[in-house]
Amino acid sequence: MKSRQSLAGVWMAVVFVFLYLPIVTLVVLSFNASPMVTSWGGWSLRWYEALTHDQEMIAGFRLSLAIATLTACSSVLLGTLAALSLHRFKRFRGRTLFVGMVNAPLVMPEVIIGLSLLLLLVSVQRLFGFPERGFATIWLGHTLLGMAYATVVVLSRLQEVSPSLEEAAQDLGCRPLQVFFLVTLPLIVQAIGSAWLLTFTLSLDDVVLSAFLSGPGSTTMPITIFSRARLGVSPSVNTVAAITVAVVSVAVVAASVLMARAQRRRDQEMAAAYRLG
Amino acid sequence: MSANALARWGARALIGAPMLFLLSFFLLPFLVVFKISVSEMDTVFFRDVLTWADGLITLKVNFANYFILVEDGLYLATYARSLGYAGATALICLLIAYPFAYCIARSPSERRPALLMMVMLPFWTSFLLRIYAWKILLADSGVFNQMLLALGLIAEPIKMMNTPFSLVLGMVYCYIPFMILPLYATLVKMDLSLLEAALDLGATPAQAFWRITVPLSKNGIIAGFMLVFIPCVGEFVIPELLGGPQTLMIGRVLWDEFFGNNDWPMAATVAVVMVLLIIVPLALFNKHQAESHARAGA
Amino acid sequence: MSAAASQSPAVTPGGTAFLQIRHIVKQFDDVFAVDDVSLDIAQGEIFALLGSSGCGKSTLLRMLAGFETPTSGQIVLGGQDIVGLAPYDRPINMMFQSYALFPHLNVWDNIAFGLRRDGMAKADITQRVEEMLEMVQLKPYAKRKPHQLSGGQQQRVALARSLAKRPRLLLLDEPLGALDAKLRQRTQLELVHIIQRVGVTCVMVTHDQEEAMTMATRIGVMSEGRILQIGRPEEIYETPNCRFVADFIGSVNLFKGQVRVDEPDHVVIDSPECRHYVSHGITGTQGMQVDVAVRPEKMCLQIAPPLLRERGSAAEDGHNQVQGVITDIAYLGSLTTYHVRLGSGLVLKVTQTNAARHSDVPLVSGDAVWVWWDGSDIVVLTR
Numbered sequence: 001m002k003s004r005q006s007l008a009g010v011w012m013a014v015v016f017v018f019l020y021l022p023i024v025t026l027v028v029l030s031f032n033a034s035p036m037v038t039s040w041g042g043w044s045l046r047w048y049e050a051l052t053h054d055q056e057m058i059a060g061f062r063l064s065l066a067i068a069t070l071t072a073c074s075s076v077l078l079g080t081l082a083a084l085s086l087h088r089f090k091r092f093r094g095r096t097l098f099v100g101m102v103n104a105p106l107v108m109p110e111v112i113i114g115l116s117l118l119l120l121l122v123s124v125q126r127l128f129g130f131p132e133r134g135f136a137t138i139w140l141g142h143t144l145l146g147m148a149y150a151t152v153v154v155l156s157r158l159q160e161v162s163p164s165l166e167e168a169a170q171d172l173g174c175r176p177l178q179v180f181f182l183v184t185l186p187l188i189v190q191a192i193g194s195a196w197l198l199t200f201t202l203s204l205d206d207v208v209l210s211a212f213l214s215g216p217g218s219t220t221m222p223i224t225i226f227s228r229a230r231l232g233v234s235p236s237v238n239t240v241a242a243i244t245v246a247v248v249s250v251a252v253v254a255a256s257v258l259m260a261r262a263q264r265r266r267d268q269e270m271a272a273a274y275r276l277g
Numbered sequence: 278m279s280a281n282a283l284a285r286w287g288a289r290a291l292i293g294a295p296m297l298f299l300l301s302f303f304l305l306p307f308l309v310v311f312k313i314s315v316s317e318m319d320t321v322f323f324r325d326v327l328t329w330a331d332g333l334i335t336l337k338v339n340f341a342n343y344f345i346l347v348e349d350g351l352y353l354a355t356y357a358r359s360l361g362y363a364g365a366t367a368l369i370c371l372l373i374a375y376p377f378a379y380c381i382a383r384s385p386s387e388r389r390p391a392l393l394m395m396v397m398l399p400f401w402t403s404f405l406l407r408i409y410a411w412k413i414l415l416a417d418s419g420v421f422n423q424m425l426l427a428l429g430l431i432a433e434p435i436k437m438m439n440t441p442f443s444l445v446l447g448m449v450y451c452y453i454p455f456m457i458l459p460l461y462a463t464l465v466k467m468d469l470s471l472l473e474a475a476l477d478l479g480a481t482p483a484q485a486f487w488r489i490t491v492p493l494s495k496n497g498i499i500a501g502f503m504l505v506f507i508p509c510v511g512e513f514v515i516p517e518l519l520g521g522p523q524t525l526m527i528g529r530v531l532w533d534e535f536f537g538n539n540d541w542p543m544a545a546t547v548a549v550v551m552v553l554l555i556i557v558p559l560a561l562f563n564k565h566q567a568e569s570h571a572r573a574g575a
Numbered sequence: 576m577s578a579a580a581s582q583s584p585a586v587t588p589g590g591t592a593f594l595q596i597r598h599i600v601k602q603f604d605d606v607f608a609v610d611d612v613s614l615d616i617a618q619g620e621i622f623a624l625l626g627s628s629g630c631g632k633s634t635l636l637r638m639l640a641g642f643e644t645p646t647s648g649q650i651v652l653g654g655q656d657i658v659g660l661a662p663y664d665r666p667i668n669m670m671f672q673s674y675a676l677f678p679h680l681n682v683w684d685n686i687a688f689g690l691r692r693d694g695m696a697k698a699d700i701t702q703r704v705e706e707m708l709e710m711v712q713l714k715p716y717a718k719r720k721p722h723q724l725s726g727g728q729q730q731r732v733a734l735a736r737s738l739a740k741r742p743r744l745l746l747l748d749e750p751l752g753a754l755d756a757k758l759r760q761r762t763q764l765e766l767v768h769i770i771q772r773v774g775v776t777c778v779m780v781t782h783d784q785e786e787a788m789t790m791a792t793r794i795g796v797m798s799e800g801r802i803l804q805i806g807r808p809e810e811i812y813e814t815p816n817c818r819f820v821a822d823f824i825g826s827v828n829l830f831k832g833q834v835r836v837d838e839p840d841h842v843v844i845d846s847p848e849c850r851h852y853v854s855h856g857i858t859g860t861q862g863m864q865v866d867v868a869v870r871p872e873k874m875c876l877q878i879a880p881p882l883l884r885e886r887g888s889a890a891e892d893g894h895n896q897v898q899g900v901i902t903d904i905a906y907l908g909s910l911t912t913y914h915v916r917l918g919s920g921l922v923l924k925v926t927q928t929n930a931a932r933h934s935d936v937p938l939v940s941g942d943a944v945w946v947w948w949d950g951s952d953i954v955v956l957t958r
Contacts, residue, residue: 008380012392015377018450019399022410025420029413038418082295086570092292096567101299103566107504107559109511111528112548115535116306119313119545144302147295155570167642168675170662172689172740176284182688186679205403207514212535222405229409229518233416241406248401256394263390269723 023245030242035235047235054236060221064204067135067220071142071203072196078143079150079195080188084180086151087158105148114212117141121213133215141209146199153198157191158184307552314545315339342546352530352547356554359527362441363509366448367502370456373449374501378460379490382467393461400454408447408518415443415519439521447519448509456501463497464490496569503562507555527551593618593776594744599648601634601800608634609645610800616793621770621777623791625784627823631800632780633748639778640669640746653743663692668742672749674733676721682708682732683717689740707735710769727758734766738773745770747779751786763789784824788812796820812870817958821868828874828923829956830867837861841890842955847919852894854887854950859957866956871926873952876913876938881947888950896947899923901940913938915946 030048034041051057082102089095105113121137124130131137161184169183170176207222214223221240228234315338346352381392399407414420415437422434437443467490475485491498513528520526527547535544592615601609609631616622624632637643639650641662650657657665668689676685686707690700708714711731721729730753737745750766751759767790770777781787787794788808795805796819804816815821818829832846837860844851844867851867859865875881883892902922903914908929915923925946938944 008376011376012380015373016395019396019453022407022414022450023399023402025414026406026410036418037413037416037420038423078295078298081291085292085295089288089292092288094296098292098296098299099567099570100563101303102295103563104559105303107507107562109508109513109528109551109555111511111513111531112551113303113306115531115544115548116310117302119541120302120306120309123309140302144298147298151295159570162673162675164671164673164675165677167640167662168669168671168677169688170642171640171667171669172736173663173692175661175663176287178692183677201401205405207405222403225403225405225409226514226518229405229412233413237406237409241403241410244406245402249398252394252398252401256390260390266722269720273719273723273725273728 023241026238026241027245030235030238032235032238035233037233047239051236051239056219056224057221057236057240060219060224063135063218064221067139067142068200068203070139071146072200074139074143075146075150075199076154076192076196078147079199080154080192082147082151083154083158086155102148102151105145106152110145110206110208111212113144114141114209117144117209118212133213134218137213137215138210138218138220141213142199142203142206145206145209146202149198149202150195153195154188154191157188161187310545310548313542314342314549316542339542342543343550345543346546346550355525355527355530356550358525359510360554362445362448362524362526363506363512366445366452366509367456367506369445369449370453370505371498371502374453374456374460375498378457378464378497382461382464389465396454396457404451405514408451408515411443411447411450411519412438415446439519439524441520441524444516444520444524447515448512451515452505452509455504459500459504460494460497463494463500467493496565499561499565500569503558503565507558507562510555511551592616593653594778595649595651596635596639597649597651599635599638599650600646601631601638601643602646607800609638612648612797612800612802614795614802614805616776616778618776619774620792621767621779621790623787623794624778624780624797625782625787625794625823626797627782630797632797635797636669636746636748636778636780639744640667641665666743667746668737668740668744669746669748670733670737670750672752674721674729674753676729676732676736678721681718681720682713682724685721685732686736686739689736693740703739707739710738710773711735726754727762730754730762734769738769738775741773742775745775745777747777749781749783750779751783752781759786766790788824796823798823814954815868815956818866818956821866821954821956826871826924826926828869828871830869830921832865832867834859834861834863834865841950843894844955848917848921849897850894851953852891852950853953853955854891857955857957859955863957868954868956869948869952871912871924872928874923874925874946874948876915876925876927876944876946878938878942878944880945886947886949891950895950895953896945897923898943898945901938901942901944904938904940913944915944 029037031043031045032041033044033046082098085092086095086099086102117137117140118133121131121133121140125132165183165187166179169179174182205222206220207226210220210223211226214220225237225240228237317337317339377396381389381396384392412419416422417434417436417438419438421437422431425431426434471489471493472485475489476482480488511528511531512526513532516524516526516529517532520529531544531547531551534540534547594616596612596614596616599609599612600607612631612635624635626632634643638645641657641660641664645658648658652666657667677688680688683704686704687700690703695703704717705714708717711734713728713731713735716724716728721732724732730750751762754762763786779787779790788811791808793805793807794811796803796811798819804811804820806814811820812824815824815827821827821829830844830846830848830851832844832851834842834857835845835850836843837857839856841855842853842857842859844853844865846867853867857865881896883889886892897917899915899917901913902916905912905914910926910928913925913927915925917923923946
C-alpha cells in the first residue's frame with residue numbers, strides 16, 4: 001500500500017515535470033544574454049529592452065488584446081443564451097441540430113472552421129462588397145469557437161442550480177424575466193466569469209483561425225510569434241513567453257487562493273451553524 | 278399581448294439568436310465549402326457553379342478534385358497518417374492521464390483544487406509558446422542534447438526534432454489537459470463504497486480496478502478520447518513546428534493547398550473529405566454529450 | 576358500510592367552500608397522475624393530502640401552486656377560477672420541500688423578496704419582515720445567509736417567507752421531510768401553532784401518516800391519482816372505508832369473512848379463525864364477502880381465556896376471540912407489540928402499553944395465549 005502510494009506520487013511528479021519543463025526553459029532562456037540556446041551568456045535583460053522597440057510584436061499584442069476582449073464578451077453573450085435555451089427548453093424544433101452545432105466547434109479541427117468561414121466570407125464579399133478580411137472577421141471566427149466553450153461552462157453550472165429556486169421565485173411573484181435577473185443570473189455569474197476568462201485566453205492564443213481570417217494590417221500576436229517560431233529560436237519569443245507565464249501564474253494563483261479562502265470561510269460558517277443548531 | 282404569447286416570442290428570441298448565429302457562420306460555411314470543392318478554380322476566384330446565360334441555367338459541377346484525392350496515393354497516405362497519429366496521441370494521452378487523474382481524484386479533497394490548478398496553469402499559458410519551447414528543448418543543439426553531451430552520455434546529438442517522436446510528444450503535451458479533465462470529472466464522482474464492496478467480496482485491488490473503476494469511468498474515457506482524437510486529425514500548428522518530412526498531416530496539406538498553391542477548390546475538397554473522416558467520431562461525441570446533458574439535467 | 580354517517584363529505588353542497596377543486600385531471604401521455612379529483616376545503620383549515628410516492632399528491636399540489644396545468648377541471652379559490660393564472664399571479668404561496676432559499680440573499684432579503692415584487696413601500700416591508708422574523712424567532716439571524724443556518728432554522732425562514740405576503744392559501748410540500756425525527760416532532764406542533772395563529776388556510780402534502788395525523792384538521796388519503804377517503808384524523812383511523820386506507824394508516828389486523836347474520840343493530844360474520852360479533856349495523860347483505868378489521872391496540876392478550884364479565888355484552892360470548900402462539904415480541908419502550916400466530920396461519924399484531932413498570936407475568940415467545948376484542952371496535956370493510 002505504501003509503495004503504491006509513493007509510486008503514484010512519483011508518477012504525478014514526473015507528469016508535472018513534463019508539464020512545466022518547457023515553460024521553465026523559456027523563462028530561463030529569456031534572461032540569456034546570448035541569443036543562442038547553445039551558449040549561456042549570463043543573465044541579462046537585453047531582450048526585454050528589445051521588446052519595447054519591437055513594433056510588430058507590440059502592434060500584434062494590441063490587436064490581439066482588443067479582439068480577445070470583444071471575443072470574450074460576444075462568446076459569453078451567445079454562449080449564455082445558448083445554455084439558457086438548452087437548459088430551459090427540453091424540446092423544440094431543431095434542438096438536435098442546435099446541440100450538434102453548439103458542440104462541434106469544441107472538437108472540429110480549426111483548419112476546417114477557418115477555411116469554411118473564410119470561404120463563406122469571401123463569397124459574401126463577392127456578392128455584397130463587404131466584409132473585408134480583418135479585425136471583424138477574426139473576431140467572428142473567434143466568437144464561433146468561444147461560444148462553444150462558453151455554452152459548456154454556463155450550461156454545466158445551470159444544471160447544478162436547483163429548479164425549485166426558480167419556482168420559488170415565481171411563487172413569490174416574479175415574472176419570468178425577473179426570475180432570470182434576480183435569481184438565476186446571480187447564481188451563474190461565477191460561471192459566466194470563468195467562461196469570459198476561458199474564451200479570452202483562447203482568442204489571445206489562437207493561430208489558425210486568425211491566419212485564415214486576417215487581412216493586410218491585421219496581424220495578431222500569435223501569427224507574429226508563429227512566423228518567427230517557424231524560422232527557429234527567437235529571443236523575442238522567449239521574452240513574450242516569460243511575460244505571459246508571469247502574468248498567467250500570478251492571476252491563476254491569486255484566483256485560486258481567493259477561491260480557496262472563500263470556500264474555507266463558507267465551510268467554517270456551515271460547521272458553526274450546525275453546531276449551534 | 279397575452280402573457281403566453283409574450284412568453285413564446287421570448288423563447289423564440291432566446292433560442293433564435295444563437296441558432297441564427299450558428300446556422301449562418303457554422304452550418305452555412307460547410308455548404309459553401311462543399312460547393313467550392315466542386316467548382317473550378319479561375320485564376321484567383323472560383324467560377325460560379327450556377328451560371329445564367331441566354332435564359333439557360335447551367336450547373337457546372339466538377340468532381341475532378343475528389344478523383345485526384347482518391348487516386349493519388351499521397352493524399353490517401355496523408356489521411357491515414359493523420360488518423361494514425363491522432364489515434365496514437367489519444368492513446369498515449371489516455372495512458373499518461375489516467376493514473377494522473379486517478380491520483381488527483383483520490384487525494385484528500387483539500388488538496389484537489391490546488392493540484393487541479395497546477396495542472397491547468399500551463400494550459401492557460403499560450404500553447405503556441407509551449408510548442409515553440411519544445412523546439413528549443415529537442416533541437417540538435419537544444420537543451421536536452423546539450424545536457425546529454427555535457428554529461429557524456431552520448432557522443433553525438435540525437436535527432437529528436439522534426440521526427441514522429443517530436444510530433445507526438447508535442448501533440449500529447451498540448452492535448453493532455455483535454456484528457457485529464459473529463460477523466461478526473463468522472464473519477465471524482467465515483468462512489469468509493471463500490472470499491473470497498475468489491476474488496477469485501479474478495480476482489481484484489483487490481484481486479485477491483487479493472488472490473489469496477491475502469492468500466493465506471495467509461496464516459497470520461499470516451500469524452501477524453503474524442504476531445505483529443507478529433508481535433509488532432511486536423512492539427513496544423515504542431516506538425517508545422519515540430520513535425521518533419523515524414524510526418525505530413527492533412528492539416529498541413531489543406532494549409533499548403535490554400536495558402537501555398539492558392540488552389541481553393543482543392544483545399545475545400547481536402548476539408549470535405551476530412552469532415553467525412555471524422556464524422557463518425559464526431560457523431561459519437563455528440564451523442565455522448567447529449568446523453569450526459571440529459572443525465573445531468575433530468 | 577360502517578360509519579358512512581360520520582364521514583365528512585368531499586364536496587360541501589351549495590358550492591360555497593373557500594377552495595373548490597372540481598374534477599381535476601392531469602394526464603402525462605397515457606398515465607393519469609391525477610384522476611378526477613374533487614374536493615372542498617374550508618377557510619382556515621389545515622388539509623393534508625396523504626399517500627405514498629407516485630399517488631399524485633405532489634402533482635395536485637403543484638397544480639394548486641400553478642407549476643402544472645390541469646388537463647381538465649377547475650380550481651376555484653374564493654370564488655375565482657385560478658387555473659389560467661400563472662404562479663406569480665396567484666394569491667397562493669408555497670413552502671418547498673428543499674426550502675428553496677435563495678443562496679445569494681440573506682434571511683432578511685429572502686423574506687422581503689416576495690414583498691418587493693409587489694411594490695410594497697419600504698417602511699411597510701421593514702415592518703412586515705420584522706413581524707415574520709419575530710413569529711419564527713429568528714430575529715438575531717436576519718443578516719445570515721442560508722448556508723450559515725441549520726436545517727431547522729432554514730425551515731423557519733422558508734415558512735416566514737411563504738407567509739410574508741399573507742397569502743390566501745398556504746401550500747406545504749413535505750414540510751418536515753428533511754428534518755431528523757426528534758426535531759420533526761417538536762416542529763410539527765410549532766408549525767401548526769403558527770399557521771393557526773396566522774389563520775391561513777393550508778394544504779399540505781406528506782407521505783408520513785404521523786405528520787398528517789398530528790398536523791391536519793382533515794386528511795385526504797390518495798392512491799393512484801384518486802382520493803380514497805376524506806375525514807378528520809380520528810375518522811380515517813377508526814373508520815377507514817376500504818382495505819387500502821385501513822392498511823395504510825397505522826397497523827391493522829384483517830380477517831376475511833362472510834356475513835352470516837345481518838341485522839340493523841348487529842352483524843355476525845364467519846371467518847376461518849373465529850366468529851365475529853359486530854355490535855353495529857352495516858350497509859351490506861347477508862352472504863357478502865367482507866374484511867373484518869381490528870386495530871392492534873383494541874385487542875387484549877392473556878394466557879387465560881376471556882371471562883364473560885369482561886365482554887361488552889352477553890351476545891359476544893364465544894365470538895371475537897382466538898387462540899394462538901406468540902412468535903415475536905417487539906419491545907418499543909412505551910408499547911410492546913406481540914405477533915401471534917393462529918391455527919389458520921394468520922399472524923395477528925397485538926399492541927399493549929407498558930403502563931406498569933413490571934408486568935405480572937411477562938409473556939415470552941412460544942406462549943399460548945388468548946386474543947380477544949370488543950364488538951364495538953370492529954370495522955367491517957366491503958372493499
